[in-house]
Amino acid sequence: MEQTLEFTIDGLPVTAAPGETIMAAADAAGIYIPRLCAMKGLSPFGACRLCTVLVDGRSQSACTQPAAAGMVVENDTEQLQGFRKNLIDMLFVEGNHFCMACEKSGNCELQALAYRFGILAPKYQYQFPQREIDASHPDVLLDRNRCILCARCVRASQELDGKEIAGFVGRGGEKHLAASSGCGFVGTDVAADDAALAACPVGALLRKRVGFSTPIGQRKYDHQPIGCEKELRPEKSSTTSDVQKGVAS
Amino acid sequence: MSKARMATVSLAGCFGCHMSLLDIDERILQLVELVEFDRSPINDFKSFTGRCAVGLIEGGCCNEENVHVLRSFREHCDVLVSIGDCAIMGGLPAYRNFVPLKECMEEAYLNGPTVYNPSGELPKDREVPLLLNKVYPCHEVVKIDYYLPGCPPPADTLWAALTALLTDQPVELPYELIKYD
Numbered sequence: 147m148e149q150t151l152e153f154t155i156d157g158l159p160v161t162a163a164p165g166e167t168i169m170a171a172a173d174a175a176g177i178y179i180p181r182l183c184a185m186k187g188l189s190p191f192g193a194c195r196l197c198t199v200l201v202d203g204r205s206q207s208a209c210t211q212p213a214a215a216g217m218v219v220e221n222d223t224e225q226l227q228g229f230r231k232n233l234i235d236m237l238f239v240e241g242n243h244f245c246m247a248c249e250k251s252g253n254c255e256l257q258a259l260a261y262r263f264g265i266l267a268p269k270y271q272y273q274f275p276q277r278e279i280d281a282s283h284p285d286v287l288l289d290r291n292r293c294i295l296c297a298r299c300v301r302a303s304q305e306l307d308g309k310e311i312a313g314f315v316g317r318g319g320e321k322h323l324a325a326s327s328g329c330g331f332v333g334t335d336v337a338a339d340d341a342a343l344a345a346c347p348v349g350a351l352l353r354k355r356v357g358f359s360t361p362i363g364q365r366k367y368d369h370q371p372i373g374c375e376k377e378l379r380p381e382k383s384s385t386t387s388d389v390q391k392g393v394a395s
Numbered sequence: 396m397s398k399a400r401m402a403t404v405s406l407a408g409c410f411g412c413h414m415s416l417l418d419i420d421e422r423i424l425q426l427v428e429l430v431e432f433d434r435s436p437i438n439d440f441k442s443f444t445g446r447c448a449v450g451l452i453e454g455g456c457c458n459e460e461n462v463h464v465l466r467s468f469r470e471h472c473d474v475l476v477s478i479g480d481c482a483i484m485g486g487l488p489a490y491r492n493f494v495p496l497k498e499c500m501e502e503a504y505l506n507g508p509t510v511y512n513p514s515g516e517l518p519k520d521r522e523v524p525l526l527l528n529k530v531y532p533c534h535e536v537v538k539i540d541y542y543l544p545g546c547p548p549p550a551d552t553l554w555a556a557l558t559a560l561l562t563d564q565p566v567e568l569p570y571e572l573i574k575y576d
């Protein structure tokens with residue numbers, strides 16, 4: 147019989163197989179830990195920090211940290227949900243997210259998280275950064291205004307498509323996604339039905355000419371918050387009450 | 396008891412948020428039971444007649460006049476609400492934030508494919524408000540108390556928030572009333 151580890155998340159008993167991450171164990175137990183860069187079927191990356199939990203009082207990313215016997219994990223606390231909300235706010239102001247004109251609206255994981263957290267306006271100042279788009283490929287568009295540097299496309303291309311279509315260039319605020327060719331995506335072997343495109347959580351890496359095909363009201367997050375499909379035990383805090391004043395002083 | 400007064404304005408917006416307000420349909424009869432409109436395009440009052448409980452701001456600030464009007468709303472209203480994505484983050488007008496103002500003007504008045512402007516002059520009449528270097532969200536200009544996102548915010552969102560504000564209840568929006576599109 148395979149050995150199982152026992153630990154707790156917010157006081158609830160959870161079991162994990164050796165080597166399994168806290169996030170995978172939480173999913174199996176019906177507990178949702180918010181996430182953006184983690185995706186089932188891809189290796190963990192630990193970029194967005196949205197899944198940060200406290201493990202025996204120390205912060206760890208749940209998508210990369212293996213579960214261990216007896217650990218005490220805190221997930222749905224006011225402090226952690228506040229940190230997550232701040233991270234979402236930062237992602238909105240550091241890019242250019244014009245949701246009203248975005249093909250991904252309604253199906254976008256970043257927007258859906260903002261809805262779930264009841265964010266009415268980000269608390270930070272909008273940066274309006276200058277970002278280039280790559281429309282070189284006949285079927286694929288990269289709009290860096292919406293890219294959150296989660297590397298899901300990079301990992302999906304390597305691990306699922308067996309390709310190497312893109313990678314990151316630059317550091318800090320200059321870091322951006324670039325096709326692995328000198329002339330943009332047209333110089334790569336990317337194809338419109340690559341898993342890499344489907345993996346993008348936002349409207350950054352897109353298949354051309356299929357936008358806005360789902361009517362409003364029938365999109366993925368129009369009626370149900372992101373993560374609710376995972377939850378047997380919904381989080382306490384999923385409506386707006388304490389965030390009406392979206393912009394802090 | 397005298398009715399609460401409410402003012403509304405469209406700054407750098409398209410009046411879509413005001414249309415959404417009219418989309419509350421017959422509930423508008425209940426609304427006029429609750430409020431008296433002060434300065435607003437709905438009654439065409441151009442200036443304030445008194446202190447207002449609530450001010451609704453559609454659109455961000457793209458020119459100096461928008462800033463003056465917004466400041467005057469802040470002075471006259473107890474609670475100021477940014478309604479719609481343009482007021483909250485600049486919205487479509489803020490697409491010009493990525494182009495230097497000079498280039499915007501030249502494209503609009505000199506180089507655009509449909510422009511006929513033999514004198515080659517840019518507008519400089521003192522009656523025309525000066526453009527700001529970029530489009531600013533309202534809360535980066537004055538203090539804003541509440542935010543109702545959407546392009547436009549759904550009529551049900553406006554209704555839920557307004558009735559709560561006007562009856563001194565906390566504004567609690569269910570999941571489906573928060574939309575950014």
Ligand code: SF4
Pocket residue numbers: 242243244245246248249250251252254255256257292348349350
């Ligand atoms: S990627 Fe998501 S958050 Fe960004 S503009 Fe599109 S829908 Fe909005």
Ligand code: SF4
Pocket residue numbers: 292293294295296297298299300323345346347348350351
């Ligand atoms: S293009 Fe999409 S999947 Fe790739 S890094 Fe940017 S946001 Fe992530």
Ligand code: FES
Pocket residue numbers: 180181182183184191192193194195196197198207208209210
């Ligand atoms: S989901 Fe764990 S760091 Fe992004």
